[in-house]
Amino acid sequence: MKKKSWILYSIAVTAVAVVVVTAYSQENVKYVQDSAFKTKMRPGAVFLHDEHNEKAEIDDCGTCHHLYKDGVKIEDETSEDMECSECHKINGNPVPLVAKYHLRCKGCHEEKKAGPVMCSECHVK
Amino acid sequence: MHDIYNFVSGTLVWVSFILFTGGCVYRFVSMAALAKKKDPVIYEYMSLRYALRSIFHWIIPFGSENMKMHPVFTIVTFAFHICLIFVPLFLFAHIILIKESWNISWWFLSDSIADVMTLIVVGSCIYFLVRRITQPEVKFLTSISDYLILAVVAAPFITGFWTYHQFPGHKFVGIIHILSGEIMLVAIPFTRLSHMIFFAFTRGYMGSEFGAIRHAKDW
Amino acid sequence: MAEPAVNNTKQITDEGIVRGASKLTPEKIERVINSVLKAETGARLKTYVDICVHCGLCSEACHFYLSHDNDPRFSPAGKVKQTIWEILNRKGKVDAEFIKRAAEIASTECNLCRRCAMYCPFGIDIAYLLITMRRICHKLGVTPQYIQDTAHSHSATINQMWVKDDEWIDSLMWQEDEARGEIPNLRIPLEKEGAEIYYSVIGPEPKFRAQLIYQAAVIMNASGVDWTMPATPGWDNSDMCMFTGDFEMMARLKKIHFESAARLKVKKIVMGECGHAFRSVYDVGNRALGWKMPPIPVVHSIEFFYELIRDGKIKIAKKYEKPVTFNDPCNMVRGRGLHEMGRFVTNATCEKLIEMHPNREHNYCCSAGGGVINCGPPYKKTRVDGNRIKAEQLFAAKARGAKTIIAPCHNCHGGLEDIVHHYGLDMDIKFLGDIIYETMEKPE
Ligand code: HEM
Ligand code: SF4
Ligand code: SF4
Numbered sequence: 001m002k003k004k005s006w007i008l009y010s011i012a013v014t015a016v017a018v019v020v021v022t023a024y025s026q027e028n029v030k031y032v033q034d035s036a037f038k039t040k041m042r043p044g045a046v047f048l049h050d051e052h053n054e055k056a057e058i059d060d061c062g063t064c065h066h067l068y069k070d071g072v073k074i075e076d077e078t079s080e081d082m083e084c085s086e087c088h089k090i091n092g093n094p095v096p097l098v099a100k101y102h103l104r105c106k107g108c109h110e111e112k113k114a115g116p117v118m119c120s121e122c123h124v125k
Numbered sequence: 126m127h128d129i130y131n132f133v134s135g136t137l138v139w140v141s142f143i144l145f146t147g148g149c150v151y152r153f154v155s156m157a158a159l160a161k162k163k164d165p166v167i168y169e170y171m172s173l174r175y176a177l178r179s180i181f182h183w184i185i186p187f188g189s190e191n192m193k194m195h196p197v198f199t200i201v202t203f204a205f206h207i208c209l210i211f212v213p214l215f216l217f218a219h220i221i222l223i224k225e226s227w228n229i230s231w232w233f234l235s236d237s238i239a240d241v242m243t244l245i246v247v248g249s250c251i252y253f254l255v256r257r258i259t260q261p262e263v264k265f266l267t268s269i270s271d272y273l274i275l276a277v278v279a280a281p282f283i284t285g286f287w288t289y290h291q292f293p294g295h296k297f298v299g300i301i302h303i304l305s306g307e308i309m310l311v312a313i314p315f316t317r318l319s320h321m322i323f324f325a326f327t328r329g330y331m332g333s334e335f336g337a338i339r340h341a342k343d344w
Numbered sequence: 345m346a347e348p349a350v351n352n353t354k355q356i357t358d359e360g361i362v363r364g365a366s367k368l369t370p371e372k373i374e375r376v377i378n379s380v381l382k383a384e385t386g387a388r389l390k391t392y393v394d395i396c397v398h399c400g401l402c403s404e405a406c407h408f409y410l411s412h413d414n415d416p417r418f419s420p421a422g423k424v425k426q427t428i429w430e431i432l433n434r435k436g437k438v439d440a441e442f443i444k445r446a447a448e449i450a451s452t453e454c455n456l457c458r459r460c461a462m463y464c465p466f467g468i469d470i471a472y473l474l475i476t477m478r479r480i481c482h483k484l485g486v487t488p489q490y491i492q493d494t495a496h497s498h499s500a501t502i503n504q505m506w507v508k509d510d511e512w513i514d515s516l517m518w519q520e521d522e523a524r525g526e527i528p529n530l531r532i533p534l535e536k537e538g539a540e541i542y543y544s545v546i547g548p549e550p551k552f553r554a555q556l557i558y559q560a561a562v563i564m565n566a567s568g569v570d571w572t573m574p575a576t577p578g579w580d581n582s583d584m585c586m587f588t589g590d591f592e593m594m595a596r597l598k599k600i601h602f603e604s605a606a607r608l609k610v611k612k613i614v615m616g617e618c619g620h621a622f623r624s625v626y627d628v629g630n631r632a633l634g635w636k637m638p639p640i641p642v643v644h645s646i647e648f649f650y651e652l653i654r655d656g657k658i659k660i661a662k663k664y665e666k667p668v669t670f671n672d673p674c675n676m677v678r679g680r681g682l683h684e685m686g687r688f689v690t691n692a693t694c695e696k697l698i699e700m701h702p703n704r705e706h707n708y709c710c711s712a713g714g715g716v717i718n719c720g721p722p723y724k725k726t727r728v729d730g731n732r733i734k735a736e737q738l739f740a741a742k743a744r745g746a747k748t749i750i751a752p753c754h755n756c757h758g759g760l761e762d763i764v765h766h767y768g769l770d771m772d773i774k775f776l777g778d779i780i781y782e783t784m785e786k787p788e
């Protein structure tokens with residue numbers, strides 16, 4: 001009897017912990033997400049924002065959250081408050097936007113020879 | 126890992142595309158030249174109308190007497206060939222890669238449909254294999270190369286399915302997937318898979334002989 | 345279960361094959377094979393061998409395969425495997441034993457009937473591959489004796505049956521005489537320049553079946569057509585050289601045939617009810633001479649009869665009563681699409697036509713054509729055992745009432761006779777000419 005309730009107790013605590021942790025970590029991005037993607041072909045790419053940038057030594061937010069005007073990148077201005085799809089419009093065809101995301105992530109990984117490059121490395125099930 | 130990946134998904138892609146297209150063009154041109162030199166009858170007797178008439182009957186399911194005699198085989202082979210050609214050309218992941226590299230894209234299949242189609246290809250290959258082992262008339266004609274070709278064709282689909290579903294070792298299998306796809310592509314012009322290039326011509330020639338000269342159907 | 349076929353285990357005893365092979369050396373075999381492959385084959389052979397996916401789908405096309413309980417050694421591609429594939433793989437380095445067996449397979453276990461080309465999804469021409477094997481055997485001097493004898497006759501006398509020039513003319517005059525008993529004014533016009541029709545037959549007609557010339561003369565006279573027959577060599581349209589692989593001689597024969605018709609300035613050649621001869625004149629021999637289509641239009645009897653009846657030149661007095669079935673000869677049907685005309689003539693002359701199945705382009709070969717019956721007694725068993733399926737097909741037609749088989753082809757006739765006899769079918773076999781002769785209104 002004693003043993004059984006101990007197990008139940010552990011399960012309950014773990015469950016609570018998981019919920020709490022998940023809720024808090026919304027702060028630190030875990031997946032690449034964009035509301036423009038209505039149906040998802042694959043799970044969102046795993047992306048731990050802060051850890052990634054620390055490890056990759058990226059300080060300038062504009063590296064990824066860039067802002068263009070008339071085809072020219074505006075230095076010193078960034079776009080963290082926007083979704084990529086606000087500029088890279090999807091117009092019914094997700095391919096160009098997906099390719100943009102890929103080029104941003106994978107393109108850099110390939111260039112730096114660091115980080116994941118194959119489908120299953122990012123889109124983890 | 127990056128070096129291997131870059132190699133198989135960069136350099137080797139180019140190598141395989143060049144060998145595939147170059148190989149197909151080479152096989153076609155050299156065969157056309159050989160025909161001109163040694164089998165000029167082909168040019169004399171090839172008739173567009175009757176060639177198309179025959180091809181038409183042989184590319185629609187149950188269009189020929191023989192297909193009606195082997196309904197299971199017919200369904201399998203049509204499903205196999207359709208999936209075999211559609212999946213690689215219209216897979217979302219392939220389209221994206223092409224878009225990234227060359228900024229061109231086209232219509233794509235949803236991943237769940239592609240998944241089923243992949244299984245159809247693999248299942249068909251198993252069917253072909255079993256047939257090869259169990260049917261005396263097929264077994265008699267079979268050599269090692271036939272098994273190898275089946276393996277070469279099945280491999281990209283098995284490995285693709287594997288990485289997509291992220292079964293154990295999927296990263297490694299992913300590399301094998303790309304590699305095996307390239308091998309298959311290169312194998313097309315240089316093995317029996319060259320039937321892709323020549324089907325229309327052998328069928329068309331027989332159709333022309335039967336249609337234009339012999340006034341008979343050949344299906 | 346597939347039991348080993350008799351002739352795959354039995355000793356090869358054919359004189360022509362045995363003696364020819366005894367003179368071979370490995371060097372000669374290799375040299376001849378490679379010279380034929382190099383000089384005479386090209387894109388077709390290469391493509392056919394390269395793309396065959398070894399799927400076995402051609403198997404059920406072949407009566408030999410079906411008649412041997414689906415023994416794969418008799419499937420079309422199976423026969424190519426034992427011949428052409430093997431010599432290609434071994435680059436011509438095969439021994440005399442191999443050549444003996446290859447000669448037998450190519451010459452006696454395939455009728456070049458081209459049914460398999462309609463069953464292979466790629467349209468691979470197995471008959472072409474196997475005739476290429478015969479060609480190699482011919483150049484090696486390894487050809488079954490009986491057919492080689494007819495080929496010798498062709499080269500010595502320009503006919504298949506050692507008929508001498510005067511014997512030919514005698515036979516025609518004899519038949520003219522005979523027929524005059526029935527139709528007093530009947531003529532077999534010899535050497536009539538400018539006639540519309542040049543009528544040619546195969547060697548065996550004057551030799552064994554002179555009655556057919558008689559009947560043809562009656563039909564020609566009754567229909568009032570302007571016709572002639574030559575008094576010179578060239579009258580024989582048959583061609584066993586096409587089947588032994590002696591293509592040079594084939595071309596010579598066709599040249600003499602066409603030239604004799606050209607000399608008489610005729611409008612067209614009408615030929616008797618023979619399948620292989622039609623193939624030779626219409627499809628193969630003309631090509632060997634460089635003519636895409638025959639230089640003088642060639643009409644097979646089936647088509648000729650069809651026109652006569654359609655145009656009312658022949659009237660039918662009383663239809664043939666016994667129910668008939670129609671055996672589509674490969675060379676007339678897969679070779680010229682005359683199946684509907686054949687049925688038109690049959691329906692016009694017979695009370696009842698009961699189809700055998702399969703029919704038209706899909707009919708099974710009789711197993712006599714392609715020179716197989718001409719390989720003579722040593723291979724009669726091969727041929728008859730190799731066509732049990734034909735017997736089954738005929739039994740089914742018989743069960744539905746057919747009593748007579750119409751076979752507008754000499755080889756079919758011979759082959760079917762043996763099949764009917766061996767399997768105890770008890771059916772009559774007739775040419776269309778026989779039936780027309782029997783049922784037509786004859787002039788007084
Ligand atoms: C696009 C044109 C193609 C056509 C018209 C075509 C047609 C055919 C045909 C008629 C067959 C014969 C037997 C059967 O129906 O299965 C066949 C078999 C086969 N084809 Fe294709 N094919 C094409 C492309 C390909 C390609 C691109 C591949 C692979 C890369 C392929 C792989 C195979 C295989 C493996 C078989 C053999 C099946 C067995 O083992 O029996 N085909 N094809
Ligand atoms: S006999 Fe006819 S079906 Fe059989 S292999 Fe020869 S050509 Fe093909
Ligand atoms: S000849 Fe045609 S049907 Fe026969 S095995 Fe080859 S590809 Fe298949």
Ligand code: SF4
Nearest residue numbers: 619674675710713755
């Ligand atoms: S003899 Fe008759 S059935 Fe046989 S191959 Fe010739 S035409 Fe065909």
